Amino acid sequence: xxxxxxxxxxxxxxxxxxxxxxxxxxxxxxxxxxxxxxxxxxxxxxxxxxxxxxxxxxxxxxxxxxxxxxxxxxxxxxxxxxxxxxxxxxxxxxxxxxxxxxxxxxxxxxxxxxxxxxxxxxxxxxxxxxxxxxxxxxxxxxxxxxxxxxxxxxxxxxxxxxxxxxxxxxxxxxxxxxxxxxxxxxxxxxxxxxxxxxxxxxxxxxxxxxxxxxxxxxxxxxxxxxxxxxxxxxxxxxxxx
Amino acid sequence: xxxxxxxxxxxxxxxxxxxxxxxxxxxxxxxxxxxxxxxxxxxxxxxxxxxxxxxxxxxxxxxxxxxxxxxxxxxxxxxxxxxxxxxxxxxxxxxxxxxxxxxxxxxxxxxxxxxxxxxxxxxxxxxxxxxxxxxxxxxxxxxxxxxxxxxxxxxxxxxxxxxxxxxxxxxxxxxxxxxxxxxxxxxxxxxxxxxxxxxxxxxxxxxxxxxxxxxxxxxxxxxxxxxxxxxxxxxxxxxxxxxxxxxxxxxxxxxxxxxxxxxxxxxxxxxxxxxxxxxxxxxxxxxxxxxxxxxxxxxxxxxxxxxxxxxxxxxxxxxxx
Numbered sequence: 001x002x003x004x005x006x007x008x009x010x011x012x013x014x015x016x017x018x019x020x021x022x023x024x025x026x027x028x029x030x031x032x033x034x035x036x037x038x039x040x041x042x043x044x045x046x047x048x049x050x051x052x053x054x055x056x057x058x059x060x061x062x063x064x065x066x067x068x069x070x071x072x073x074x075x076x077x078x079x080x081x082x083x084x085x086x087x088x089x090x091x092x093x094x095x096x097x098x099x100x101x102x103x104x105x106x107x108x109x110x111x112x113x114x115x116x117x118x119x120x121x122x123x124x125x126x127x128x129x130x131x132x133x134x135x136x137x138x139x140x141x142x143x144x145x146x147x148x149x150x151x152x153x154x155x156x157x158x159x160x161x162x163x164x165x166x167x168x169x170x171x172x173x174x175x176x177x178x179x180x181x182x183x184x185x186x187x188x189x190x191x192x193x194x195x196x197x198x199x200x201x202x203x204x205x206x207x208x209x210x211x212x213x214x215x216x217x218x219x220x221x222x223x224x225x226x227x228x229x230x231x232x233x234x235x236x237x238x239x240x241x
Numbered sequence: 242x243x244x245x246x247x248x249x250x251x252x253x254x255x256x257x258x259x260x261x262x263x264x265x266x267x268x269x270x271x272x273x274x275x276x277x278x279x280x281x282x283x284x285x286x287x288x289x290x291x292x293x294x295x296x297x298x299x300x301x302x303x304x305x306x307x308x309x310x311x312x313x314x315x316x317x318x319x320x321x322x323x324x325x326x327x328x329x330x331x332x333x334x335x336x337x338x339x340x341x342x343x344x345x346x347x348x349x350x351x352x353x354x355x356x357x358x359x360x361x362x363x364x365x366x367x368x369x370x371x372x373x374x375x376x377x378x379x380x381x382x383x384x385x386x387x388x389x390x391x392x393x394x395x396x397x398x399x400x401x402x403x404x405x406x407x408x409x410x411x412x413x414x415x416x417x418x419x420x421x422x423x424x425x426x427x428x429x430x431x432x433x434x435x436x437x438x439x440x441x442x443x444x445x446x447x448x449x450x451x452x453x454x455x456x457x458x459x460x461x462x463x464x465x466x467x468x469x470x471x472x473x474x475x476x477x478x479x480x481x482x483x484x485x486x487x488x489x490x491x492x493x494x495x496x497x498x499x500x501x502x503x504x505x506x507x508x509x510x511x512x513x514x515x516x517x518x519x520x521x522x523x524x525x526x527x528x529x530x531x532x533x534x535x536x537x538x539x540x541x542x543x544x545x546x547x548x549x550x551x552x553x554x555x556x557x558x559x560x561x562x
Contacts, residue, residue, distance in 0.1 A: 002382075008328070008329060009331065013515060013518055016518075016519065026326075026332070028325070029331065029334060029337050029338060
């Protein structure tokens with residue numbers, strides 16, 4: 001028999017409000033229930049209200065770790081990408097959300113943690129330390145990250161430049177990155193509208209890219225951002241199937 | 242008085258008085274220049290936590306039998322949560338769900354006043370737990386997972402559950418308040434007498450701050466207090482004998498201190514300082530309530546052996562014929 005190993009929760013010893021914002025937060029029984037219920041509701045909503053179609057789901061890796069990246073034009077994006085994952089992977093998926101929006105007040109942080117299973121990215125002070133923690137989480141758990149390399153929602157619906165920060169997560173690591181393009185989200189729920197309109201959504205999932213051979217330094221990060229931007233743009237332009 | 246058991250009334254009044262007077266004592270100590278800034282902050286944080294904790298603990302006991310039982314059920318679940326997150330057991334959701342289900346059913350059995358089901362749940366929940374743990378089909382670590390689950394259910398379900406069942410007795414309110422008060426004061430007595438007379442360490446590897454002097458001092462003071470309180474509750478019954486009252490007092494003090502040591506052992510083994518961070522100044526709920534775990538069953542069965550628990554009350558209130 002092996003020696004007994006105890007591994008306390010990653011956020012053990014943190015105060016409740018710190019734990020919600022922690023990058024090492026782990027869902028327990030209650031969060032599992034709330035997130036599963038939320039997922040069922042979101043899937044029903046996306047199918048019913050937005051007639052969501054998913055193309056290329058076969059490109060999704062069977063096991064974590066992997067990263068899903070996409071264009072970002074609405075608050076529907078993260079929940080749509082997460083909803084496209086199979087049920088058994090739901091506990092491994094973490095949308096990376098802007099800390100200053102999704103983790104600012106305790107009530108919103110509670111929602112982001114207990115429903116979305118989101119992890120915060122603090123846009124103003126996102127130093128190498130936070131990126132290192134996220135990378136450890138991605139590889140160590142292993143986890144699935146859903147993130148938007150443009151860094152903010154597009155104000156005109158067009159694809160913006162990808163920021164190189166995401167390269168810090170996947171450079172020189174055996175982590176597939178799945179490019180995705182979500183059609184229709186800008187029309188359904190642009191940043192200046194409060195309530196979503198019943199417009200159709202189409203999620204295209206592309207073939208994963210690997211960056212194990214790319215150096216984990218600035219030039220490598222920029223190369224990764226460039227290649228992913230091209231891949232996402234190609235999904236946008238590919239003819240409908 | 243106010244529909245309360247007289248002993249329950251006086252204990253509650255005493256606690257309210259102590260909480261009201263404590264700030265005056267702090268201020269007096271501060272005037273006398275006996276408080277370092279660090280100690281001052283620590284005392285006030287602890288005091289403020291008690292200001293929330295004490296009503297949260299006492300009010301459910303005073304309001305109704307059912308609020309007391311539900312309160313104990315919630316406390317059990319929260320304590321289990323801390324234990325599961327500290328040991329890593331929470332990652333095994335099926336086992337965690339069975340322990341939570343067992344605690345909920347124990348709460349229902351107590352609320353229903355159905356002792357047969359209350360007892361049956363120990364073996365049934367443990368059987369269900371080891372069976373459900375099979376479904377992962379992962380023999381590696383099976384013993385560790387189910388052992389942690391069974392231990393957790395025994396501590397936080399079965400042992401703490403006795404407090405809930407106690408509320409079915411006519412004098413349950415008074416017994417519960419007396420036990421809570423004496424268990425909390427037991428810690429305080431051990432701390433104070435330990436500072437005054439403690440020379441030899443009690444268990445230096447497990448809990449370096451505890452002394453034999455503190456343990457004996459707490460046993461003497463707590464026994465005296467608890468015996469006095471129980472005497473008022475069981476006046477004129479078979480339990481109202483000096484040796485019974487003394488035995489109950491010593492049993493309460495010892496099981497309380499052992500509960501503390503058991504949780505210290507668990508913390509040392511895990512390599513964590515506190516089991517949570519829920520209560521400012523105290524750590525987790527379990528760091529505060531660890532001494533309660535073994536006191537409940539010991540008191541319940543000692544008192545139950547001589548007087549019975551809730552014998553003159555209606556049974557199977559919700560499920561009965």
